[in-house]
Amino acid sequence: MNMLAVKGLSKSFGGVRAVERVNFSVAAGELLAMIGPNGAGKTTCFNLINGQLRPDAGEIYFEDRKIQGLPPRERCRLGLGRTFQVAATFGSMTASENVAVARLSRERKLGSLFTSFRGSSGKETRALLAQVGMESQADRPCAELAYGDLKRIEFALALAARPRLLLMDEPTAGMASAERGELMRLVADIARRENIAVLFTEHDMDVVFRHADRVIVLADGELIAQGTPAEVRADAQVRRVYLGEEAAHA
């Protein structure tokens, strides 16, 4: 079954076409990598799917349900999780409080005015932190954590919503290369185990070809190729975009 299907998605900013008639889909449990040079429209695509931006044209289906017009929070409640290119966490809270906020949000318990905020020490919170390898940092304020750790916390935040589709915009950006492989392995493991579909962008081609089930390639806002990692690697047009004209002929 398709978790996500995007049809004819287009968006321009003041005459500049950022995303142009893009079609693709992600199946349940599938890891789909979206690659392309800087400015290809990857983040715009993410912001359209996540609901931060409104498309000029095209349709977005989540589990065969049209989700255009829904704000990001409602897409989250349907099961569409997201992490950002620059890790976004709640800086004034500890790691476990961060996760607990996301968890209580899922349970619709954040409106309570007079009860105490318990949940940062809950079993589920601990388990989520353990899953991303951050259990030992649970009580440290996010403002003090290293950037790579923030990326992990944000991943746990997204998982706390129990998503069935995760949009991860450069999940390993800003991390050391050893750390990158490790985090991506973690994402792939969890996604496969829990049958979560993942759509991610990534500049590190090693990471892409090692973990993605399928790859789609954007250039200048248009989808120019898609297929298995091997197919995409062999695609002449992709090589041209990435390596330049001469290299492709060489």
Place this chain on the structure above:
Amino acid sequence: MSSSSVLIQFLNGLAGASSLFMVAAGLSLIFGVTRVVNFAHGSLYMLGMYLAVWLAERVGFWAAVPLAAVAVGVIGALAEISVLRRIYKAPELLQLLATFALLLLIKDFALWAWGPEDMLGPRAPGFTGAVEIAGGAFPQYDLLLIILGPVVLGFLYLVLKKTRWGILVRAATEDREMAGALGVNQRWLFTGVFALGALLAGLGGALQIPREPASLNIDLSVISDAFVVVVIGGLGSIPGAFLAALLIAEAKAFCIGLGYSQATLVIEFVIMAAVLVVRPWGLLGRMPVLARPGTAEPPFARPSLRLRWTLAIVAAALALLPVVSGGYTLVLLTDMLIFALFAASLHFIMGPGGMYSFGHAAYFGLGAYAAGMLVLREKFPMELALALAPFAAGFAALVFGWFCVRLSGVYSAMLTLAFAQIAWSAVFQWDALTGGSNGMVGVWPAPWLSSKPAYYFLTLLVCASGIIFLWRMIYSPFGHALRAARDSPLRAEASGIDVRATQWEAFAIAGLAAGVAGALYAFSKGSISPEALGIQRSVDGLVMVMLGGIQTLSGPVWGAALFTWLQDAAARNVDYWRAATGIVILALVLVLPRGVGSLLQARQ
């Protein structure tokens, strides 16, 4: 209305738009380059009026107008060099507070220099008559104003498009860092822009003297009008300011023409609401670039055991106090408790909420007025009035808050001030209901509460409970959602939190709590005046919160106590308490930006 009077009203509107445009354009220009919203811009306009009236007696009207404008420009440059230059890198809130301090200083300067009475200006020689237009008489001077608005717009356009300086200004508006990297001397560019913006405000004021007298209240009414204009037109857009000034001035002129002068405030509000719903960044504005992430606030530590004990001991001491003391001490302590609740309610939205309110007194005052009206006009028992009045404040906060949470940062701060000014004007003008400038008298508590100790106990009980409720909420799930929305709105939305609804609810809760404080205040004094919701009270609240430290839990409560005591001492000894407050704010912003509480923390 006949077609000729429609034309006359239309021309009246155009004449009114000119001065408004000049102030708003200056405000927009300064914001575009320095990213500072100058709360003192209305004060510069006021200064332009006073200077022009004063100079006109000495050098004649036509020399006085440009001289006054230039003088205000020079004053603006001096203010930029001495204060603003030091705080361009400071958090937004401190910048707003610093310009607020300038507003207070200028007001007291005008009071000192020209006294409290309104000053009537001369008429413009050569433009004293009227011309006949479509069968009606129209002042010649107003025709001149109608022409001057577009002339200034054209002049600004030429300066910005054609001169090298203008190109630099536009570059800095687009991208401050990039302009800096290109070798633009930012210091003098900023000073120059500030001077030009101030000059425009001064010119707008000076040109207005044949039409209305210079008065000390004009600064706030002009700045709130200017805020409304730039919010409607789009902050940073000069053509937008022109368009919005026209829109507002025309709407006002037609309200007055039709005989509904009271409706001018409402119409302003309605237009702004309509524009914001359709175009949140104004008619010609663009979405502001969001502040970069990474400015995380420290967490609010859970109250330590020591703090809990301190608070318990203070509360017990306060409860026992009437045994040993009485009279004036109790009156002062009652005030301190009321303002502690007021400050805690403001802190609730500013600290954990991250929303700036420069008009929180509106809710305090509406609580007070609602209590007074329920007792005096509806003959409700005092206890019932005290219980119901805060809901009036909460309701107002619900209505105003709906708009404020749709905007962020400085936009939202401007709106809170504009709303407070609208509420103040409504109370001030609506004589029949509120007693106008005289206020209401005879708002006394029920007999069993009328003794000083009894009312003191009631205040202690209500304020302490209110503060405890607010503090509990900070650590509740809702409080965490509120902090999440402040820390990272994008992340909060992506995690399923409705950021606006959360902030809206917090705004209403804070308004309700301020309303409780206001209602208690009304019964403690026995009378209410429009000052209860004046801008000064909003500023007091801000100073209390700042004094105690915004990112602490109990700081604002200590700040309120300290400030109330200081003000009580100062009011009896200092004539210019506004200026004194202004100096305290500037000292806080420039020397102790993290509050007095930070001194204590540093020692530990």
